[in-house]
Amino acid sequence: MKTLTVIGGRELSGEVRIHGSKNAALPILFSSLLFSEAVEIANLPAITDVGAALALLSSLGVKVTKTGRDSILLDPSSARPAVCDPAVTGSLRGSLYLLGAAAGRLGELSLPHPGGCNFGARPIDLHLDVLRTMGLAISESERGVSVRGRPRGALFRFPAVSVGATVNAILAAVLAEGRTVLTGAAREPHVLDLIAFLRLAGARISTPSPGTVVIDGVPRLHGITYRVCPDMIEAGTYLLFAMAAGGSVTLRSAAPEQLAPILPLFSGMGARIGVGVDALSVFRKGRLRPVRVETAPYPGFPTDLQPQLTALACLADGESVICDPIFPTRFGYVSELRKAGAKIDAANGRALVAGGAKLTGAEMIAPDLRAGAALTLAALAGEGESTLARYDLIERGYADFCKTLGSLGARVRISDGVA
Numbered sequence: 001m002k003t004l005t006v007i008g009g010r011e012l013s014g015e016v017r018i019h020g021s022k023n024a025a026l027p028i029l030f031s032s033l034l035f036s037e038a039v040e041i042a043n044l045p046a047i048t049d050v051g052a053a054l055a056l057l058s059s060l061g062v063k064v065t066k067t068g069r070d071s072i073l074l075d076p077s078s079a080r081p082a083v084c085d086p087a088v089t090g091s092l093r094g095s096l097y098l099l100g101a102a103a104g105r106l107g108e109l110s111l112p113h114p115g116g117c118n119f120g121a122r123p124i125d126l127h128l129d130v131l132r133t134m135g136l137a138i139s140e141s142e143r144g145v146s147v148r149g150r151p152r153g154a155l156f157r158f159p160a161v162s163v164g165a166t167v168n169a170i171l172a173a174v175l176a177e178g179r180t181v182l183t184g185a186a187r188e189p190h191v192l193d194l195i196a197f198l199r200l201a202g203a204r205i206s207t208p209s210p211g212t213v214v215i216d217g218v219p220r221l222h223g224i225t226y227r228v229c230p231d232m233i234e235a236g237t238y239l240l241f242a243m244a245a246g247g248s249v250t251l252r253s254a255a256p257e258q259l260a261p262i263l264p265l266f267s268g269m270g271a272r273i274g275v276g277v278d279a280l281s282v283f284r285k286g287r288l289r290p291v292r293v294e295t296a297p298y299p300g301f302p303t304d305l306q307p308q309l310t311a312l313a314c315l316a317d318g319e320s321v322i323c324d325p326i327f328p329t330r331f332g333y334v335s336e337l338r339k340a341g342a343k344i345d346a347a348n349g350r351a352l353v354a355g356g357a358k359l360t361g362a363e364m365i366a367p368d369l370r371a372g373a374a375l376t377l378a379a380l381a382g383e384g385e386s387t388l389a390r391y392d393l394i395e396r397g398y399a400d401f402c403k404t405l406g407s408l409g410a411r412v413r414i415s416d417g418v419a
């Protein structure tokens, strides 16, 4: 297993190129099963979750051809239902999207249990409810979930906003018989990017009001070339790194409008933020102010930045309160932060951060992808040497993570520990 070593206490400065969004790339890649001809996807991040998605698509007969540094041609013309490798489906939450995508054109699929970050319960009831409402036969067993049948248009109101269940419903509805109307649907930029991609390929999808998606089934989709949108969570992560370490960092190939709803929160903590057409600059020299925030579906504060913000709050002057009602048990990393000297407690979905910590180097273990980024933030800001085991979890969602930090002046290295 790889370990990241960080010598903290240095400011960051320079430029970061933001990669394509992991959480847009996964639904877009899996939606290739809906096509009857080849489709090219570009700006794909070189992360292990994308590799896993491509392996699953190959196992279903999709022909995968690399066409450039970050682009892939997917030819699903000979795709068929097949057995998916449980080790691969179990390595990412996004494998769930195969249910909606397979239902759309293959007509059936047996999916071993999906995986995903283990920060607590990851139910799939909303996925199954909306697919059943669309007339699909869903059965669950100890091996996983299977879907069978032809989807037909339906009305469905989500009782809770779910990114994944919204994606699955859209994938099942694109080729369905008739109209599907989703209300209470997710509005994250990565969901909107999937919709933009499918519309370009001939799907009839509209979003008449926030949280409402109307899909009129079409007989087929036509092949296109599409660039995945920038990753707002990657951008937010590097922005928070710069705020923690101090210095001046510019994010290129970003989509500042994605983060617009939360930039005032960062400015309120003491960051000076500049916004360009496809760039964001952040500068932080002075003291950090505490924060009080609760995560919420977009355009609220994203739960995927909660660990990183909580780690930053450890450095602020005064007490911060960070609540995560979306994933109340997503605070497993707090015990690791305490090893670095953080004064923080977490319970009942809330972190109380005393602030004013003088973080020092520590030996830490990343519990999951975004927590790994949070512990890296603490290591960058802390004095001394830190090690972070399970760097492979970071590689799930951040391309060129160590190289990027090094290019910003951080003293980092990866060692391949004995497995």
Ligand code: EPZ
Binding pocket: 022, 023, 026, 093, 094, 117, 121, 122, 123, 124, 125, 126, 127, 128, 160, 161, 162, 163, 164, 165, 303, 304, 325, 326, 327, 369, 370, 397
């Ligand atoms: C997606 O997960 C993301 N993953 C997560 O990012 C992200 O944290 C999450 O959305 C919220 O933004 C991908 O896009 C691959 P949800 P997802 O369904 O779809 C409850 C990362 O770091 N719920 O929006 O699984 C659920 O428990 C990952 O990139 C049900 O109750 O999240 C949660 O409280 C981590 N039943 C809330 O809804 C269901 O069937 C939102 O979850 C589904 C979800």
